[in-house]
Amino acid sequence: MTRKKLSIIGSVAFDTVETCHGRRKNVLGGSATFASLGASFFSPVNLISVVGADFPEKHFKMFERLNIDTAGLEKKKGRTFRWAARYDPDLLHRKTLSVNLNVFDGFRPEIPETVRPSDNLLLANIDPELQDWIFRRVDPSGLVACDTMNIWIENKKKHLLKLLKKIDILLLNDEEARQLSGEKNLLEAAKFISSAGVRMIVIKKGEHGALFFSRGLSFIVPAYLLENVTDPTGAGDTFAGAMMGYLTMKNRNSETNLRRSLVYGTILASFTVEKFSIDGLVGTTKGRLEKRVKHFEKLTRY
């Protein structure tokens, strides 16, 4: 049997981010970037996205070095997707200062042959219309997860609800779960979303951990305690990528594997937020990851 891979579609971008710890200009970001790097700790990845002529070769090389196949990472004339934001001092809220889709505008990728329908698929945080387009092109038979955010719930709710009926796992944060469901209570919100047709729901609560819901199984994972949070950008994307990478590696969605996939999502996200851009994540080794997982177990066992 060939080893399963994880295909990830989402954005690859240059971010300009300002937090109380400083400012970084045009650093590597995007939902598919963080998700691919998070997943790469566990599983080979097919990265499907688009970048501009300004995207340096060294980033392609970094992806390849980390077992992230870039056959689906198209390079087009023009500029790479750019996003700029400033975080409040508490790092809980941010203001988007600018979004320039550039080459991402209207992007409909060629699906490379390396992407097999039997692979798992992560529709990282992008426009649900594009997520659905990809879903139909790939016609996946593996596990499919979809990550989303407030702007899509606000502007593309119909497309998102349509997509929910086809996928296995929806990831979103607590505020978004309330927004999508109209329910204040997260258990009620999960019930509502589940009734919309999705089998498993992961509600990400940032510094407060994450919740998992499916028929007959729910669980809670607290967040890892950090002394330094530098930049929350990419934490949710990393979580989604790591979770799906872990499940792809295990190739069986047993209860134990689902529970542990959330723990690995939590821990890898904790590395992401410690530094700007992808620095916390690419600076991490499997050894450091396992050490932090062990520490997390010590923190949470009773």
Next chain:
Amino acid sequence: MTRKKLSIIGSVAFDTVETCHGRRKNVLGGSATFASLGASFFSPVNLISVVGADFPEKHFKMFERLNIDTAGLEKKKGRTFRWAARYDPDLLHRKTLSVNLNVFDGFRPEIPETVRPSDNLLLANIDPELQDWIFRRVDPSGLVACDTMNIWIENKKKHLLKLLKKIDILLLNDEEARQLSGEKNLLEAAKFISSAGVRMIVIKKGEHGALFFSRGLSFIVPAYLLENVTDPTGAGDTFAGAMMGYLTMKNRNSETNLRRSLVYGTILASFTVEKFSIDGLVGTTKGRLEKRVKHFEKLTRY
């Protein structure tokens, strides 16, 4: 060896509370009330407080029936402490509408003979000056915990810091930990508070669980997921009482016991918030408590 008891000093009050689920007028409340009821699941309690002539005999009987000794619950001429508050629709914030100390004003209790220095002591949430006065009168040799809140940190910080050097455990919520320490990060806040002289710190995060810190040991307990939160009043007091009641019953502050004391605090607080006043707590049996603890274990194991 005589079985250890837990002495609890704090307020016994009549609360008028309004939440999105309704309004209750002059219902039983107060930090010592919730703490005693929480502790009574595990350990006999000496309740030290004061009430007015308007305090009905049936409440004394209820306490006694639950193994809460009321020899230290003084009945004085005048009216019982009254407090009124309205919660925001999200139940996260509240506005205090009125506070009438009444018989509690200047209260310096007689310490009944049933309170032995060797018992454990919980200084439930009241003025740190009174907490310190009690501490000096009892001169405890057992485990001593102190619960506090924002108004005392704002107005009686010096007294609180003085008290911290004498006690074993400080309980406060996340915002209060930040307020007391001047540190935004909770790990840093705990370090600061620990350097002020207290050996163990419990940071209560409400719907997001609780954190425990001491030299060489820290851990995280998520909150129990609830479908219905009716009234958060008394959740923190219940937590403190249950935690100390559990440790009193176990009579050994091992790592396992400390960890499980936080779990029991979390679960008993979850019963408190499901109903107004003490209704959720007194409506709970040991069987229902253990059932919810088991469910919590299922929710949190990985």
